[in-house]
Amino acid sequence: MSGPSGTIVSAGGLSLPPRAGRRSRWRSRGSLFLLVLHGRPSFALGYVIVTAVMTCAILAPWIAPYDPVTANPDVYLSPPGFSHWLGTDNTGMDILSRILFAPRTDLTIAVLGTALSAMVGIPLGAIVGYYEGRSLARRTFSVLVMRAADVLQAFPVFVFAIALVAVFGQSIISVVVAIAFVNIPIYLRLMRSQVLSIRGMRYVDAAFVAGSSDFAILRRHILPNAIAAALAQLSVNIGWSVLLTAGLSFVGAGVVAPTPEWGSMIATGYQNVTTGQWWPSVFPGVALGLTVFGFALIGNSIEVMADPAQLRLVGRAGKGG
Amino acid sequence: MSSLLEVQNLVKHFPIAGSRRKVQAINGVSFSIERGETVSLVGESGSGKTTIGRCLLGLIEPTAGGIFFKGQAMGRGVDVRAKALRGRLQMVFQEPAESLNPRMRIGEILGEPLLTLGMSRGDRDRRVAETAALIGLRPALLDVRPADLSAGLQQRVGIGRAIVTRPDLIVLDEPTSALDPTARAEIVDLLKALQADLDTAYLFISHDLSTVRFLSHRVVVLYLGSIAEEGPSDRLFAAPRHPYSAGLLASVMLPHPSLKAERRLTLEGEIPSPIDLPPGCPLATRCPFTESRCRDVSPPPSALGGGHLVHCYNHQKVAALGDVADQLTRFQELASRILA
Numbered sequence: 001m002s003g004p005s006g007t008i009v010s011a012g013g014l015s016l017p018p019r020a021g022r023r024s025r026w027r028s029r030g031s032l033f034l035l036v037l038h039g040r041p042s043f044a045l046g047y048v049i050v051t052a053v054m055t056c057a058i059l060a061p062w063i064a065p066y067d068p069v070t071a072n073p074d075v076y077l078s079p080p081g082f083s084h085w086l087g088t089d090n091t092g093m094d095i096l097s098r099i100l101f102a103p104r105t106d107l108t109i110a111v112l113g114t115a116l117s118a119m120v121g122i123p124l125g126a127i128v129g130y131y132e133g134r135s136l137a138r139r140t141f142s143v144l145v146m147r148a149a150d151v152l153q154a155f156p157v158f159v160f161a162i163a164l165v166a167v168f169g170q171s172i173i174s175v176v177v178a179i180a181f182v183n184i185p186i187y188l189r190l191m192r193s194q195v196l197s198i199r200g201m202r203y204v205d206a207a208f209v210a211g212s213s214d215f216a217i218l219r220r221h222i223l224p225n226a227i228a229a230a231l232a233q234l235s236v237n238i239g240w241s242v243l244l245t246a247g248l249s250f251v252g253a254g255v256v257a258p259t260p261e262w263g264s265m266i267a268t269g270y271q272n273v274t275t276g277q278w279w280p281s282v283f284p285g286v287a288l289g290l291t292v293f294g295f296a297l298i299g300n301s302i303e304v305m306a307d308p309a310q311l312r313l314v315g316r317a318g319k320g321g
Numbered sequence: 322m323s324s325l326l327e328v329q330n331l332v333k334h335f336p337i338a339g340s341r342r343k344v345q346a347i348n349g350v351s352f353s354i355e356r357g358e359t360v361s362l363v364g365e366s367g368s369g370k371t372t373i374g375r376c377l378l379g380l381i382e383p384t385a386g387g388i389f390f391k392g393q394a395m396g397r398g399v400d401v402r403a404k405a406l407r408g409r410l411q412m413v414f415q416e417p418a419e420s421l422n423p424r425m426r427i428g429e430i431l432g433e434p435l436l437t438l439g440m441s442r443g444d445r446d447r448r449v450a451e452t453a454a455l456i457g458l459r460p461a462l463l464d465v466r467p468a469d470l471s472a473g474l475q476q477r478v479g480i481g482r483a484i485v486t487r488p489d490l491i492v493l494d495e496p497t498s499a500l501d502p503t504a505r506a507e508i509v510d511l512l513k514a515l516q517a518d519l520d521t522a523y524l525f526i527s528h529d530l531s532t533v534r535f536l537s538h539r540v541v542v543l544y545l546g547s548i549a550e551e552g553p554s555d556r557l558f559a560a561p562r563h564p565y566s567a568g569l570l571a572s573v574m575l576p577h578p579s580l581k582a583e584r585r586l587t588l589e590g591e592i593p594s595p596i597d598l599p600p601g602c603p604l605a606t607r608c609p610f611t612e613s614r615c616r617d618v619s620p621p622p623s624a625l626g627g628g629h630l631v632h633c634y635n636h637q638k639v640a641a642l643g644d645v646a647d648q649l650t651r652f653q654e655l656a657s658r659i660l661a
Contacts, residue, residue, distance in 0.1 A: 202415075202416060205412065207433060208401070208402070209378045209379075210433060210434035211406070211407035212437055213402070220433070221422050
């Protein structure tokens with residue numbers, strides 16, 4: 001898998017034989033993807049789950065049998081059956097319909113929150129890593145940023161998110177902001193450590209000597225080589241943010257009741273579990289678990305694709321059977 | 322006319338984290354480079370060769386001393402990115418693979434230094450093609466990425482990136498030491514040919530004395546961050562006058578059974594730690610001629626004529642040992658006779 005010199009193979013140089021032109025590069029990316037799926041079939045499950053969840057979110061108005069927020073007191077807490085496949089909750093809302101609509105809320109919040117944290121954390125981490133150990137002012141800046149991240153991470157994530165929601169008021173936007181906030185340190189640290197190692201590379205020195213500006217060096221050399229790890233983290237993080245959204249809603253700090261959302265569904269259903277009506281909270285719980293699992297699998301597969309050493313193992317396993 | 326580059330009393334001390342002590346990497350080094358000339362810095366690992374090169378290019382800031390480029394003082398830390406200096410100074414690195422961005426195409430890598438000069442796209446493409454021809458790179462290879470090239474070709478690209486701006490001076494930091502002998506010979510030939518074509522000055526940093534002998538006009542021998550001896554290459558190799566250079570030259574191994582190094586002078590022990598150096602000659606702990614004044618005061622340079630300077634009180638004693646026959650020249654003659 002390595003180049004003829006056998007010296008370096010990095011994420012970008014996962015070179016299958018020499019290739020020229022953009023098209024063959026994409027073709028090799030595609031075959032890489034198939035190779036990974038072949039070697040680790042479980043990853044395919046992740047892609048299936050996530051695709052299914054997203055399809056539900058998009059097609060919910062057409063595939064859901066009932067309106068997700070219309071209560072029908074006549075059929076409250078009816079067990080799974082033909083008219084209500086997954087039963088109804090204690091106000092008589094159809095659970096299947098609510099589960100199908102829920103990813104609209106959960107995924108939107110999770111994706112927005114994660115994207116926001118990545119957009120802040122990645123450039124900030126790159127700058128902090130690049131400036132570390134330069135002039136005094138820049139060093140002070142990076143020390144301040146890193147200590148601020150330490151403070152953020154010192155709080156238990158959940159407590160911190162609840163506090164943020166309490167400060168900003170209970171709305172979808174504050175949940176998004178809370179999720180973004182608790183995730184920023186993850187990207188910050190990840191990028192900083194990557195950038196610190198790439199900054200020492202000779203090609204960065206060469207660009208400096210040639211007169212490139214700091215911005216050009218960051219954009220052309222440091223970011224493209226450092227970003228792979230952060231991108232692999234994105235998917236895992238979305239799954240984790242879905243869980244956090246549900247958790248916040250479960251304790252009542254997130255999305256408010258009638259909006260279909262897995263966490264609040266579990267919360268409204270859990271009193272009924274003790275009296276034997278398990279369906280209002282178990283089904284959304286299963287949906288939530290599957291979604292997080294799916295995103296984690298995708299994150300894993302991206303990690304494998306970005307790491308030449310792991311990729312080689314996978315390739316061998318794939319060929320072996 | 323002033324020298325292309327003049328270094329005066331360059332000092333670089335690295336602080337040690339959590340300690341008041343310092344690594345004294347360079348202790349007052351002065352030398353100059355003329356236009357189109359190759360000056361070599363030689364010495365063991367830890368003698369400060371690379372640090373000097375990096376100071377000249379502003380990659381690290383010197384602690385003290387002056388650097389003058391074409392007679393103009395450059396700030397304490399050289400700003401190679403200042404508009405007037407852009408593209409005038411370049412560098413070639415030891416590790417060819419690590420010096421090329423794995424995600425960029427060879428053509429992009431070669432063209433990158435031109436971006437800072439504000440050249441038009443057409444001019445850039447023309448210059449890149451021209452440079453590829455100069456370094457002997459097939460045009461098809463401009464579209465591949467570094468991992469697809471052999472180490473020798475990668476190093477050619479590294480050199481191409483340096484000459485693409487037609488610089489006045491290239492700092493070559495051990496450009497051949499990571500290569501196998503064939504690739505090394507090709508790179509050395511390429512460097513010679515390029516200098517003949519472009520009239521670029523080289524600061525060649527190496528511990529490979531046979532390459533140094535072949536490439537350089539003048540040689541500066543470094544020991545623990547100080548200059549031991551400097552002079553024209555042929556004089557210094559034929560008649561080293563500093564005990565350290567004599568010892569260094571005697572240690573060269575040549576791939577020929579009957580050309581044995583003549584060990585008239587051996588240096589005992591290891592290079593000492595560059596942390597908190599005592600005053601006096603840095604070689605005092607290893608030198609066979611050490612006297613009490615060697616330990617107290619660093620010897621000033623003595624001029625031996627023809628630009629040959631030696632920093633030793635006892636250079637006559639070294640001369641009295643007789644000249645170590647210039648084995649490298651003899652080997653070269655032998656080799657060319659066989660290969661002719």
